[in-house]
Amino acid sequence: MPVLYNPQTQEPYLRLPAPLRQIIITPHRPHQLEETIAAKLPLLNDPRIYLNLTGSPFPYLREHAEAWMNTQIAAAEPVLQALRTEFETSVQGQRYFGLCPFTVIREVTEEDPETGHPLKDTLIGDIGIARYQFYEYRQGSAERAEAQRLNGDLPAGDERIVWAIGNFLAPSYHGRGIMSLALRTLIQDWGVPRMNVKHLKAAAFEENIGSIRVFEKNNFEVTQTLKDWEPYPENRGGGWKSLVLVSWRGL
Template sequence: MPVHYNTHTKEPYLRLPTPLSNIIITPHRLSQLEETVAAQVRLLNEPTIYLNLEGPPYPYLPEHGEEWVKRKCDDGEPVVSAVRAEFENPDTEKPFFDSCPFTVIREVTEQGPETGDPLKDVLIGDIGMDRYSFYEEGYGTEKRAEAQRLNNELSAGDRRIVWSIGDFLSPSHHGRGIMTLAMRTVLQDWGVPRMNIHLLKSCAFVENKGSLRVFEKNNFEVVCTLKDWAPVSESRGGGTKSLVIVNWKGL
């Protein structure tokens, strides 16, 4: 089974392949709320990260992080519990899920000598999959809202769902191929087998060359470039940015 199981903490997780097997992707942990929020505040106020993101508020405050982690824990718990049950009872039915609870990228700093279970780790990034927002239809348009509505109404496992993927990684870990393998791992170990993903699109600001390389290495192709398209909040400098839309061609 592509999903691993920490017998020490009872936590399911994904593990990157060699030579990056010290990197894992886990659900959020409410037990580490303070630690996680501190790491998020540090990373999401880093210019090399927040200037390439559209969604999180800036400046990113502790209350933003606390709300986010609690919501992610609540949203992910049903899936995490179901996966845990699969390990404890291999005969448990394995349905398609409507989300991926494995979003927190961590570097393992200590593992069990006999089991190999991660015992200590540090948060270094985030990766998430959501239903696609249809950026090419234009912000605030009825056409975009209708496309989102129809896509969101499709049931879990429906191969017609258009998904999207986004991520960020600590600058201290750039240049090591971590995000390329993290994206590949999430797709091949969870997105395809457990969400039945067939359609996947995403985007990056045109100047975000690092993310565009990660997409390229994961078999995405450029669909189009939308010039001066995405509105930028005043806290991030205002104006608009050009978006590159990419489409996944499969594993």
Template sequence: MPIHYNIHTKEPYLRLPEPLSNIIITPHRLHQLEETIDAKVPLLNDPIIYLNLTGPPYPYLREHEEEWVKMRCEAGAPVLNALRAEFETSVKEQQFFDFCPFSVIREVTEQDPTTGDPLKDILIGDVGISRYSFYEYEHGSEEKAEAQRLNDELPAGDERIVWQIGDFMAPSHHGRGIMTQAMRMVLQDWGVPRMNIKLLKAGAFVENIGSIKVFEKNNFKVVGTLKDWVSISESRGGGRRSLVLVKWKGL
């Protein structure tokens, strides 16, 4: 599926195939900051979601999301400007990028009857690509820091870059195959052709069977388990949790 371009908002977006064509993946929207905060903060404070995530703080506050959206919009601006130039000038230069602008999963509630472009939508999840965190190295170790430094120094498009992917979905939309298709689309329509991704890994808590299945359906293979990988704060249930590592085998 191609990258679409909303003629009303000048926003590039991805659209899932039928029967999920009412689901799109967009960049972050600074102009809808308050709407985004209202939708996402409750999700990241839902135990069905936050107990399965390694990254965001808990409790997740409005200021956390405001900072995150502003940061992602700033990082994505050069990529989106380049994409808009491609669409508006019909110049299709093969340029590799170091950033995936398509991360916010939305359900379309109203669309243009002529063009099919979304007019209204609601935020239901997120799928993000970033440079790998090297979970297998001890937290705070020199080995971990060095591996990250070397990986981060590789230029955009270098096939030696190790990437990682993570996601979450509103519980109201679980069990419909949305995340499986969203991850597949982000990889096949952006990650491979525009970032030259060759090496891709991810991690999921051993209890998070749903996420592990999503990875497996997208051609990831379980390559190991890091037992008692992290100590969890009491606010998130306490104790230590193990992490399953998966590695992508390609499209």
């Protein structure tokens, strides 16, 4: 299913296929800053989520959420504006984009009976495609920094770019196949056709079996297990975490 467009809200979005078509993936919404913060704070302070994340601060505070949203909104706006222009002129662009604006997983609770576009929804998770951080090199190492620099310098659409997937889902929605289908939708409907994604990787803590299985269901394979590799913050228990690296084998 291609990118959809709600002309009432001027919002492009992705929709998961049946049997989960009530789940959509949208950009961050500037006009819903407060609602988004209220939804994300309890999720990112839930040990069932934050103990499986490598990058988010803990405790996750309002200022973290607000800064993250503002950064994401500013970066995505040129892409969203280009998509709006495509839909309003019925002319699809041919250029590749250098980022993924679709990051918020939502459950639709009300939709327009005539158009089927969402009218009301609830934030239930997060997903995104970003440039890979090269976890196979030690944190803080010159090798990691150089690999990130070289990857970051490649222009949008370059098939040599190594991309990464990150995600989380509200625990009350676990076990329904949502994240597996959201990942597939994001890759098929945006990553491949609009970013020219060829190389896609992810990292998960070794004990995060559920996340690893989601990747495996989407044609990722485990390529490496790095024992006691990443230092873990003291306020999350400290010590070292083992990382499992997975790599996408394509559609």
